[in-house]
Amino acid sequence: MSPHENIFEKACLVQMSTSMWQGTRALDPAVMQQVNNNSTWLKGRKFLINPELLGPIKTAVHRARKEAIVAHTLPFPITGLYLVPKDSIESIESKMAFFRDRFWEKVNEFESIYDDARQEARQILGDLFDSEEYPDNIQEKFKFNWKFITITMPGKSMILSPEIYEREKEKFISMVEEAREMGIRALHQELSENVEYLMTRLSGTNGKVKILKSAMFNRMNKFLEDINTKNIFDDQRLQELAHQARKVLDNTDSVSIKYNENLRNHLHDQMAQLKTAIDESIENIPFRRIRMPDQDSAMDYPVAMSI
Structure with missing residues (x-):
């Protein structure tokens, strides 16, 4: 298969x-x-x-x-x-x-x-x-x-000519490849956004430090909990970056950072390094739109059925 x-x-x-x-x-x-x-x-x-x-x-x-x-x-x-x-x-x-x-x-x-x-x-x-x-x-x-x-990928049959079969097969492969690239990019971007959110909370805006609450980590923790379910394309780089994020959070005392500026700054620096790595990974993901001449609508993809 x-x-x-x-x-x-x-x-x-x-x-x-x-x-x-x-x-x-x-x-x-x-x-x-x-x-x-x-x-x-x-x-x-x-x-x-x-x-x-x-x-x-x-x-x-x-x-x-x-x-x-x-x-x-x-x-x-x-x-x-x-x-x-x-x-x-x-x-x-x-x-x-x-x-x-x-x-x-x-x-x-x-x-x-x-x-x-x-x-x-x-x-x-x-x-x-x-x-x-x-x-x-x-x-x-x-x-x-x-x-x-x-x-599903169209199968060989007496209905489709060899030329049509090969064309539909190529369209299916192109569609899945584009879905893979879109999915991987979306997950990397979501991780980047979660890291940026934490950095903003830690540094504040206009020189004012925002009130830090334990709940500010919920968004990132939820993403990390769901990563194994969503990473259906088994992107190893995403797993590595998610592991780094978990490691940083596991070593963070959400109570202590409220009262210790040095800890906040240290966590912010770790998140900044992580975000740089994530953004570099996004740049390395291919970004392309794969389109066949007649590949403009969902009806162009055969063998589709409702569950």
Whole structure:
């Protein structure tokens, strides 16, 4: 089995899809002409309701993407898809179920005030109010879904000609190679950001030392705990850098550094050296976009199925 096939024994893909009523509409060109005769140069939109009423729903979507998807996955070359380490599937499923329920809870709350929101809009918009722009069934305008997907290298068959088979095989290999480079780079950058965060906390800003709390190490510790799960490409340099970070933290007394400036400075210097090493490693990671002429959409990759 090639390493390109093996990666999808360690991981799958996840796709999150949501939609919601935006509550805005383009203004009629005739209205814009009252502002400027050349309406082709001037476009405008109107809110159909108070936009703050949709805020809690948007927040649920944002948190789901950030906390359930991005936090547990690696980037992938196809827009809208994320690479999921096998051991993260259950965590993602559980968190997405939580945010789905949260999403619909907020949709139901919005639905309960929808009629009042329309009446408020009628009063505020005046002649610009148009009842036809408001859905009768507002629930139908909201969706929250996700699915796990597997992709495998196309196998030889009687259906594909040898030329098409070789082309699809090459596309698959290129896609996995790009995913590998994107994933490794993302993990190195995340480690660099965590180190930089600690350096900022230790040095303060504008000459003012920030209040140091034990919790400031939580972010780095969480990353180091997850590294074995996320490092599905077995990047040895990442493991070495993570080991150095663990060693520094293991030798750090989070209580003592609050009161000892020398210890803070020493820890800051260690973190600075580590960050230099991480940034050098990032520079050595290939950065390229591998694209075949017809490799512009997810549909170009055969043998994909939902789990």
